[in-house]
Amino acid sequence: MKTHNATSTPAASACVGAGQGADLVDMALLSRIKDQALTGLSAQSVERIIAASRMLIMGHTFRSCAVSLGIKYGTLTGGLYARKIKEIVYLYHAQKGGEKSLASLACDVDVPLVQRIGFKQLQKPNSMLGQSVVAIAALMLQGLPVQDIAQMVGIKIQTIKKSYSGKAKRICAEYTDIKNPVQKAPVAETPIAFDLPRLNGALVPEHEVSMSAIWRGMERWRSVA
Structure with a gap:
């Protein structure tokens, strides 16, 4: 038998x-x-x-x-x-995870935004891999160490680093850019001659360009005299 x-x-x-x-x-x-x-x-x-x-x-x-x-x-x-x-x-x-949802685990993170970014970036966002990447990204943004994240999602640390971390970090980077946009320093515009204040076509006497020209002329003719 x-x-x-x-x-x-x-x-x-x-x-x-x-x-x-x-x-x-x-x-x-x-x-x-x-x-x-x-x-x-x-x-x-x-x-x-x-x-x-x-x-x-x-x-x-x-x-x-x-x-x-x-x-x-x-x-x-x-x-x-x-x-x-x-x-x-x-x-x-x-x-x-008990009764804890991803939103409660990453309470300081805009989870719907993370999910929208993941849906845009990932080839198969609705797959199990895609959903895990989004969850890992949200937990990373919450500031949790990879050891805690691995325990929460039930994936080995080595596997997270090899297969999930890169995609999750790209989601985190775009999330940060959206939430904290870098303000470009305003560039001071140099006025061109046509933009200078004029009166009947001539520069107004009080303007610094006019005053500079007057002083240069006076210095020039004083040396001649």
Whole structure:
């Protein structure tokens, strides 16, 4: 009789292989969410969905999940799998952060503006990666250190620095430019001859140009005399 090895499937192997990052994922919480969200599915589907969800929480992409789990990318990102994976990841982050929303975590930041900038800059702003970049940018603007940000969004520090930080910093830079525009110093305009005050076509006697010309003329003719 054949016995089932717990690591015989790609999904189980991926979970074991990702063990070094398991401390970044609250598996007890993930298990509770699984019991709520994955009722009525086959054991294989549940195993794959949980493995992919955990990898995404750790900062992996859907494509790397597909390779690690031995599942076609289209299968993982479409239909039931994608819907359930996104639901689990969303519930995990929502419950892990308690009742705190991004707006409350970044209370000193104009989060809607950050989201608008992200929507403009990012190629896929509605993707999980895009939403994470926007969240990281908002938390950066709040002044939180990267260690705290990594814990809040459930992504490894190394992954944030490698895949998220550059995009988030560009959003932060545009946000700062909008909120704190640099005021250009006014350039003093040098009046041209046509703009000088005149009376019947001649410069007014009280003008400094007129007075300077008068004094130069007097000095010149005094030396001749």
